[in-house]
Amino acid sequence: xxxxxxxxxxxxxxxxxxxxxxxxxxxxxxxxxxxxxxxxxxxxxxxxxxxxxxxxxxxxxxxxxxxxxxxxxxxxxxxxxxxxxxxxxxxxxxxxxxxxxxxxxxxxxxxxxxxxxxxxxxxxxxxxxxxxxxxxxxxxxxxxxxxxxxxxxxxxxxxxxxxxxxxxxxxxxxxxxxxxxxxxxxxxxxxxxxxxxxxxxxxxxxxxxxxxxxxxxxxxxxxxxxxxxxxxxxxxxxxxxxxxxxxxxxxxxxxxxxxxxxxxxxxxxxxxxxxxxxxxxxxxxxxxxxxxxxxxxxxxxxxxxxxxxxxxxxxxxxxxxxxxxxxxxxxxxxxxxxxxxxxxxxxxxxxxxxxxxxxxxxxxxxxxxxxxxxxxxxxxxxxxxxxxxxxxxxxxxxxxxxxxxxxxxxxxxxxxxxxxxxxxxxxxxxxxxxxxxxxxxxxxxxxxxx
Amino acid sequence: xxxxxxxxxxxxxxxxxxxxxxxxxxxxxxxxxxxxxxxxxxxxxxxxxxxxxxxxxxxxxxxxxxxxxxxxxxxxxxxxxxxxxxxxxxxxxxxxxxxxxxxxxxxxxxxxxxxxxxxxxxxxxxxxxxxxxxxxxxxxxxxxxxxxxxxxxxxxxxxxxxxxxxxxxxxxxxxxxxxxxxxxxxxxxxxxxxxxxxxxxxxxxxxxxxxxxxxxxxxxxxxxxxxxxxxxxxxxxxxxxxxxxxxxxxxxxxxxxxxxxxxxxxxxxxxxxxxxxxxxxxxxxxxxxxxxxxxxxxxxxxxxxxxxxxxxxxxxxxxxxxxxxxxxxxxxxxxxxxxxxxxxxxxxxxxxxxxxxxxxxxxxxxxxxxxxxxxxxxxxxxxxxxxxxxxxxxxxxxxxxxxxxxxxxxxxxxxxxxxxxxxxxxxxxxxxxxxxxxxxxxxxxxxxxxxxxxxxxxxxxxxxxxxxxxxxxxxxxxxxxxxxxxxxxxxxxxxxxxxxxxxxxxx
Numbered sequence: 034x035x036x037x038x039x040x041x042x043x044x045x046x047x048x049x050x051x052x053x054x055x056x057x058x059x060x061x062x063x064x065x066x067x068x069x070x071x072x073x074x075x076x077x078x079x080x081x082x083x084x085x086x087x088x089x090x091x092x093x094x095x096x097x098x099x100x101x102x103x104x105x106x107x108x109x110x111x112x113x114x115x116x117x118x119x120x121x122x123x124x125x126x127x128x129x130x131x132x133x134x135x136x137x138x139x140x141x142x143x144x145x146x147x148x149x150x151x152x153x154x155x156x157x158x159x160x161x162x163x164x165x166x167x168x169x170x171x172x173x174x175x176x177x178x179x180x181x182x183x184x185x186x187x188x189x190x191x192x193x194x195x196x197x198x199x200x201x202x203x204x205x206x207x208x209x210x211x212x213x214x215x216x217x218x219x220x221x222x223x224x225x226x227x228x229x230x231x232x233x234x235x236x237x238x239x240x241x242x243x244x245x246x247x248x249x250x251x252x253x254x255x256x257x258x259x260x261x262x263x264x265x266x267x268x269x270x271x272x273x274x275x276x277x278x279x280x281x282x283x284x285x286x287x288x289x290x291x292x293x294x295x296x297x298x299x300x301x302x303x304x305x306x307x308x309x310x311x312x313x314x315x316x317x318x319x320x321x322x323x324x325x326x327x328x329x330x331x332x333x334x335x336x337x338x339x340x341x342x343x344x345x346x347x348x349x350x351x352x353x354x355x356x357x358x359x360x361x362x363x364x365x366x367x368x369x370x371x372x373x374x375x376x377x378x379x380x381x382x383x384x385x386x387x388x389x390x391x392x393x394x395x396x397x398x399x400x401x402x403x404x405x406x407x408x409x410x411x412x413x414x415x416x417x418x419x420x421x422x423x424x425x426x427x428x429x430x431x432x433x434x435x436x437x438x439x440x441x442x443x444x445x446x447x448x449x450x451x452x453x454x455x456x457x458x459x460x461x462x463x464x465x466x467x468x469x470x471x472x473x474x475x476x477x478x479x480x481x482x483x
Numbered sequence: 484x485x486x487x488x489x490x491x492x493x494x495x496x497x498x499x500x501x502x503x504x505x506x507x508x509x510x511x512x513x514x515x516x517x518x519x520x521x522x523x524x525x526x527x528x529x530x531x532x533x534x535x536x537x538x539x540x541x542x543x544x545x546x547x548x549x550x551x552x553x554x555x556x557x558x559x560x561x562x563x564x565x566x567x568x569x570x571x572x573x574x575x576x577x578x579x580x581x582x583x584x585x586x587x588x589x590x591x592x593x594x595x596x597x598x599x600x601x602x603x604x605x606x607x608x609x610x611x612x613x614x615x616x617x618x619x620x621x622x623x624x625x626x627x628x629x630x631x632x633x634x635x636x637x638x639x640x641x642x643x644x645x646x647x648x649x650x651x652x653x654x655x656x657x658x659x660x661x662x663x664x665x666x667x668x669x670x671x672x673x674x675x676x677x678x679x680x681x682x683x684x685x686x687x688x689x690x691x692x693x694x695x696x697x698x699x700x701x702x703x704x705x706x707x708x709x710x711x712x713x714x715x716x717x718x719x720x721x722x723x724x725x726x727x728x729x730x731x732x733x734x735x736x737x738x739x740x741x742x743x744x745x746x747x748x749x750x751x752x753x754x755x756x757x758x759x760x761x762x763x764x765x766x767x768x769x770x771x772x773x774x775x776x777x778x779x780x781x782x783x784x785x786x787x788x789x790x791x792x793x794x795x796x797x798x799x800x801x802x803x804x805x806x807x808x809x810x811x812x813x814x815x816x817x818x819x820x821x822x823x824x825x826x827x828x829x830x831x832x833x834x835x836x837x838x839x840x841x842x843x844x845x846x847x848x849x850x851x852x853x854x855x856x857x858x859x860x861x862x863x864x865x866x867x868x869x870x871x872x873x874x875x876x877x878x879x880x881x882x883x884x885x886x887x888x889x890x891x892x893x894x895x896x897x898x899x900x901x902x903x904x905x906x907x908x909x910x911x912x913x914x915x916x917x918x919x920x921x922x923x924x925x926x927x928x929x930x931x932x933x934x935x936x937x938x939x940x941x942x943x944x945x946x947x948x949x950x951x952x953x954x955x956x957x958x959x960x961x962x963x964x965x966x967x968x969x970x971x972x973x974x975x976x977x978x979x980x981x982x983x984x985x986x987x988x989x990x
Contacts, residue, residue, distance in 0.1 A: 254816060281773070282817030306817075307776065318715060321776020321817075325759050365693070365738045366716035 079163060084143045097142075101132040101202040109476035113459035118427040122463070122472035129462075129476055136182055136195060138206045139164045144184075162186040162224070169229045169435055173268045174236055176200060179207075181226035181240070187258075190224030191216070192242060194266060208266050210242055213273045221248075221258040228288030228299065229334070236269040239297050239312055241285035248284075248303060261285050263297075263310065280308050280320045289334040294341045296363065300331040305348075309361070319361075323368050327359055332434070333387045335400060337414055344400075344414060346375050346387035356384040358412065358419075373412060375404045376421040380429045384408075389447065391438040401438065401445055401467070407431045409465075423470070425449055426463065443467055446475075455479070516587035523585040527974070530964035531577075532938040536584075536975065541574035541633040542937065549573070549927035553910040563878075564914070564923040569984035571926050575933065577977040578611050578626055578959075580637050585974075591615030591655075592973040594961045598660040598886055599946035601957070602702045603667050605631070608638065609946055609959040610657030611976055616676040621653045623673065625661070625700065628978050630955055635978060639700050641673065644707040652692040659722030659789065660843070664729055667703040670767055672696065672733050675718040695719050697731060699767055713765045714775040720760075723789035723843075725796045729768035730814045732791060732798045734784045735761050760784045764798075764814050774812075778819050782810055785837035787885070790851060792865050793844055799865055801826055801838040807855070809838070809863065809870070822865070827872035829859040831880040840898070842889040846918070852889065852896050858882045860916075873921075876900050877914070885945040890953040892990030894918055897947060897956055904943025904961060907969035911941040913956065913981055915988070926983060929960075934968045942973055953988055956981040 109128045144162040170180040183192035194208035216222040223242035242261040261284040263276040283301030295313035309319040330348040357374040385405040399411040407430020409422040424430035431449035445465040459477035612623040625639035654673035661671040694712035722733035764774035783804045790799040798812040807826040826835040836856040850862040858881020860873040875881030877900035885902035896916040911929040933939045958979040965971030
């Protein structure tokens with residue numbers, strides 16, 4: 034073989050290597066709604082010098098203050114520099130007034146960095162303590178707002194329910210899960226309450242603790258943890274009660290409560306089981322896996338409070354009926370796969386799970402819904418029909434976990450970018466006008482609060 | 484009155500007297516029902532040669548006829564069994580107090596499809612019901628048989644204690660293993676019945692029926708406690724209870740509306756099908772549901788098995804969607820897992836089927852003796868996750884057997900092949916399998932003698948149990964009275980209490 038031939042071969046080989054790398058890079062390109070998952074410490078910005086950083090950047094000295102800082106600024110209405118998407122929305126003309134404070138009473142204030150790495154005895158991948166809230170905010174019959182904050186730990190896990198009273202602008206921790214349940218230091222306990230804190234008109238709140246994503250199903254036999262706890266709390270009396278572990282072997286990543294019918298519905302994180310509990314007679318109605326072919330999507334429990342039927346999307350993997358809407362009804366305790374399905378994403382070409390939805394139907398009988406990937410649509414349960422509306426934000430939609438509907442049903446409100454990337458586009462508070470189909474930013478939060 | 488008018492009056496008057504005899508008044512519906520019942524009763528009064536249905540006590544026999552090998556076996560050179568040398572004594576009586584004894588509309592028949600269990604008081608307990616599927620008017624009882632007094636009685640009128648009302652759709656059977664907690668409490672779950680033409684219609688499923696019941700009965704105090712319907716829409720074809728923890732574990736079905744079309748959710752079970760069975764774990768002591776749903780993945784539990792290892796409290800069954808792999812459920816962790824073993828293949832047919840019958844305690848070597856639905860006979864070591872083929876239950880290919888029981892010293896396994904009773908030619912043998920020698924021995928052929936002397940046609944057994952000392956085998960037999968030996972519908976289940984000669988059961 035002469036030199037020329039050798040050069041040709043080497044060149045050809047290098048060309049193939051480059052092509053191969055490019056094609057692999059293309060395959061690995063993540064969908065923009067989810068992003069590439071770095072290590073938890075990096076993803077959540079946890080640093081070794083966390084406390085020092087906070088001291089440095091807490092310019093107004095508000096970290097340890099419970100006083101609500103009130104602001105109304107034109108800065109809320111300024112489009113961020115280098116805004117990454119097309120401007121397909123309006124910005125409000127008049128800025129809102131926003132009250133802001135850091136949640137207080139969370140001890141320890143800063144965790145040891147080492148804890149961020151070595152929480153789980155099985156895997157060091159995602160056992161990282163951070164004070165965080167991953168559940169919904171609920172308005173109670175007392176006019177206060179309730180939500181949960183947890184430390185996201187396994188050993189020494191704990192979660193609180195926080196009350197915010199807008200009338201007097203006061204926050205307080207009203208439930209300490211460890212205290213109610215009796216967890217001791219060194220126990221494997223739950224670091225979150227992850228579901229909806231639904232509250233009855235009498236002030237009762239039912240909730241399940243959560244230790245996700247660990248332990249995994251395969252780990253359950255090897256860790257000192259049997260399952261998550263069911264708690265009951267009354268917002269008027271502040272009385273809290275531990276109702277024990279209703280179902281061993283899983284932990285509840287999502288739940289919702291139909292207080293009128295006494296049905297608490299939860300989806301398991303470890304094994305994707307479903308737990309349906311009658312809170313009136315304190316017994317399980319259903320607790321196990323669903324029929325083959327149905328997997329209750331573990332981030333959606335949509336209660337139709339008119340009928341008592343409960344809906345989600347079907348997340349059975351590798352199933353051509355995935356993302357169909359599934360209904361559970363108490364009569365005959367049955368799961369039914371409906372004809373409706375979450376609409377196909379116009380850019381990605383696939384359908385994703387149902388994620389956010391309004392708490393009640395409109396007068397015309399529809400829930401407003403968002404898919405995991407920002408697809409917005411209306412779901413008519415009685416008609417078993419969906420109507421595609423559009424994308425919730427940006428050119429490809431953004432993961433959004435919650436939305437509210439105005440009392441007269443004209444406006445929807447949501448914050449796109451639930452999984453901590455909202456700062457990239459200014460953390461907008463979005464108002465969607467159901468009459469015109471237009472989006473309007475009520476406020477961009479990032480720049481002002483930074 | 485003139486002569487013509489008088490004549491006319493006489494004609495009319497005579498017609499009025501005679502006409503009812505010429506033109507019968509149409510029979511009213513109640514009258515028709517009464518007539519049908521009278522006719523049935525009259526037939527059975529004739530066919531019940533010794534009038535056992537309304538008498539008391541047991542009819543006792545000890546006859547060479549029990550050991551006479553039927554012609555069928557001789558003609559087919561059956562060499563897979565021997566017969567006992569000593570004749571057993573057998574006490575026999577039909578189950579009494581069946582009210583109503585006959586169903587005028589032809590729906591239902593008195594039968595029992597579950598186990599017989601021996602209580603801590605030495606008496607035997609079994610269910611009986613009139614099995615009116617897809618109809619109202621079900622009657623369901625627990626019968627107690629006292630082998631010392633040779634008396635039977637209705638211990639529990641299930642419908643009455645559970646508050647079932649006339650005109651309601653209610654469960655038709657007690658189909659599982661009604662075993663006992665240490666204080667003498669029997670644990671039972673009811674069963675609606677199976678899918679198919681005889682299942683409840685969608686209309687009746689939308690009426691009062693909303694699930695099957697769990698209840699307990701203490702044989703010492705007589706107290707019955709209802710645990711209501713622990714899993715709405717669930718109905719329990721098979722159940723067993725961990726007597727240490729008080730956890731009832733049951734396998735069943737439910738009405739699965741709309742998925743993918745209205746059906747009972749076990750439709751199309753078995754290989755190549757898609758259905759699944761519900762599983763219920765319910766702690767009767769704490770009145771707490773531990774599990775009420777499907778198992779994971781596509782696991783399809785055997786609808787006719789609920790094997791609980793008393794040493795560990797673990798539940799075992801077979802998974803018909805995965806080659807009858809054995810699966811395990813742990814009541815403490817709600818964890819399911821596949822075992823590294825499956826039901827062995829039938830040596831004759833090369834197939835296996837769902838788990839059906841098994842001993843309720845392990846032998847000294849740690850194994851349970853088991854049978855599948857098609858008569859494959861094998862041993863199962865749960866702790867080793869291992870199975871080992873023994874052979875077949877009966878005949879060349881195996882015969883469906885629903886219940887087996889093990890002697891106190893674990894040497895002998897007893898069973899009655901042909902649970903459905905359709906294979907009349909087998910003449911209902913009572914079989915003893917010797918685990919040491921591998922020999923099958925017939926203690927008695929029941930059919931020919933009991934038909935000849937009593938007019939009773941045996942139609943298979945789903946429940947047998949040994950006394951604590953292994954001397955008495957109590958069998959609940961489905962059957963009827965009929966002039967022909969191989970005919971008749973189920974109508975009168977019976978108790979056979981076989982006193983096994985000591986010489987035939989030396990451990």
